Amino acid sequence: MTIPSETGTSTDTAREPRRNEVLQHVTALIGEHGIDGMTMRQVAHATGLSTGTINYHFGNKRGLVLAALASAGEAPEGSAPGGSPLSRLRRLLASFVLDSQERRAWWQFWVEVAAQSARDEELRRHERARQTAQRRHVEEVIEEGIRRGEVRADLDAATAAEPLIALATGLAILQLTAPDEVTVRRASETLEDAVRKIATGNAASDSGDAPRASNG
Amino acid sequence: MTIPSETGTSTDTAREPRRNEVLQHVTALIGEHGIDGMTMRQVAHATGLSTGTINYHFGNKRGLVLAALASAGEAPEGSAPGGSPLSRLRRLLASFVLDSQERRAWWQFWVEVAAQSARDEELRRHERARQTAQRRHVEEVIEEGIRRGEVRADLDAATAAEPLIALATGLAILQLTAPDEVTVRRASETLEDAVRKIATGNAASDSGDAPRASNG
Amino acid sequence: MTIPSETGTSTDTAREPRRNEVLQHVTALIGEHGIDGMTMRQVAHATGLSTGTINYHFGNKRGLVLAALASAGEAPEGSAPGGSPLSRLRRLLASFVLDSQERRAWWQFWVEVAAQSARDEELRRHERARQTAQRRHVEEVIEEGIRRGEVRADLDAATAAEPLIALATGLAILQLTAPDEVTVRRASETLEDAVRKIATGNAASDSGDAPRASNG
């Protein structure tokens, strides 16, 4: 509750540095135990607060989870600004590669939210908003890539973004289920390949032939 | 009691028609409430049995979920045999399009299992086995497609299958989060497009603009 | 149930060799898990029968326990006949020394029955009967010992038996709680000492001074 109104950013408020700290613990705990599996006591213990205090500030468990979802936003380092469109796209897609504990933890959290979203209207709204924002972001990057000549001009940004994200998402889940190095590396290569396929070759390293063609 | 005569697909439909009936209820209930959210009492009520009986046959809730996962196998109508390789591939990918309540229910079940798998070794093994079988199936279909000239010969079946499934999986989740007609139709088109891109055009309709112009 | 009427002994019947086998398993299981802790399934598994069969023959769990109590009678080797009165007494008291797994198991069974008896009228009757029989047995042995001049003539058999058994019983429980060699040896010595104190010295090995006096 009590979302401060006057401070600027929505992610980290001046008067409530504690709040985000709590929500980060919640995100981690959900990734570790699932939404239903996470208990208020675990949150209390992790944050050093009491269950009473947690409920006092977030109303109830649902409010806490919702707040965590709103706060967790997107995968770490997913949308750092700067660089050419293609390099930004690569960086964004790199956040779908589970090569660090941090990334893996975030995706565990996400898949839990996705599962719950399938049967919870409000959660679904949150998650859909996140996806929409992400898709728009990719669209804009692609559009700018086209303007700069880094991306093939025959592409439609509005059509190309969604499959790209879907592919990345599918690969993320695959890595969640098969958490070995080979799977992670293959996912990374597949995503690089996907970028290569939409690139003109003017700014990207490769424009070669078939994706890793290796047959007779 | 009644020993089914014609089916030879499932693991043990032999003398336990009741068993599979229970597991179908479990699959549905997990899709509806999540694994943690499903209660043994719900299962008992849905099946018309008592909780004692459920536990008598499946050991405990975990055993029940595991059995359901093993039984749920794959998305409905996912791998019906017959037809040309490309049409079989289309049919398989069509099971990732959530255009019926049955499909949607199955994918709700699946995403729940995927979430739980991220933190449960045994579930992960099950799910990984399912994915591996699915990938092999797609690989074989593509290989046969290549042999028959329906699929581009420059493709490597072993490499092409995984991204295809990942794309489809990502789209399935997208449809779960945004369960509207537009999203479903777009997912369907994206998958058809993906098939078109690997087809030669001899057997399937072609839109001509392959991601990159086919090379020598 | 169905106690055969025509066969001779009450302990082992001609037509039902199985019955006593079952009850021995029950005795062992009670010693291992307690009365409440023992389950009908354990009995079924141990005997190779089904729970239905067990209940068919003994009515219910209570009947089974009662039958086991009646059958278990006394500590193993407790009342083998033969030998002089004093040696028979020593042999009987030796059954209170937990120097074998068999004895220890029996006493675990017994203490469980004793605990339950404290709040179960019928069990109490059984146990009291066993104690009475045991006391009479000791009384008779002492009386014969007096007649033969092996036991001090100033003793009253009716008064001396009970404390002797009580001492032995108390020591048995002590050994149950402290199952180490020292405690067992000390119990054995204490009982030998008790026998020595009632003996005249004519037939027993010792009539020495204070019981293990070792001070000053």
Add this chain to the structure above:
Amino acid sequence: MTIPSETGTSTDTAREPRRNEVLQHVTALIGEHGIDGMTMRQVAHATGLSTGTINYHFGNKRGLVLAALASAGEAPEGSAPGGSPLSRLRRLLASFVLDSQERRAWWQFWVEVAAQSARDEELRRHERARQTAQRRHVEEVIEEGIRRGEVRADLDAATAAEPLIALATGLAILQLTAPDEVTVRRASETLEDAVRKIATGNAASDSGDAPRASNG
């Protein structure tokens, strides 16, 4: 709330008068129904608390039983100080005479613990500690009796204590199994007799016929 001012005996009566109240109920309930027979709901009902509260404070049923065992310590009025050594010994042994409902209840609790101890390492440790403390107490009383000339000087306190307690324990169980006045009176007399046998006659009444005539 109310911090007791004069008692300093128990472990933690400090700021938890409620705790001991609960444990007394537990002791009584175990005596009445046995450890397995006592339910958490019974405890909740008897104490006026909820099962959640009981588990909140004691962790689980096992923790509750263990706490009760630690708290129950010894038989009521067993070790009140004051008086001559022999009178203190008599008073202590009197706690093995089940002539009041309170005593009987305590011994029912105890025999239940003894039974459970036979197959529970931790319970056994508790019970053994209680027995050791009790034996030491008796040893000290006997030693002081010897110093004061009330107890025969040829006795070894370290050796005499254990049989005395074993005898008393065996009699207590006997009274549990045969809860009639005669048995109780006989137990009382047997114990008085045992005291007489170790007394010199200077301070206590003596029947003169020590088990064996005192030697030079």
Add this chain to the structure above:
DNA sequence: AATGAATGAGCTTTCATTCAT
């Protein structure tokens, strides 16, 4: 704002017992 003891509904699981075969 913060606490944590207290709650009680509701969960999974066990188990003696029944009964159609």
Add this chain to the structure above:
DNA sequence: TATGAATGAAAGCTCATTCAT
């Protein structure tokens, strides 16, 4: 006789939530 699937009451325990302090 013998079976074992089925039962359902009841157990121990968990946990989000409340509330007096």
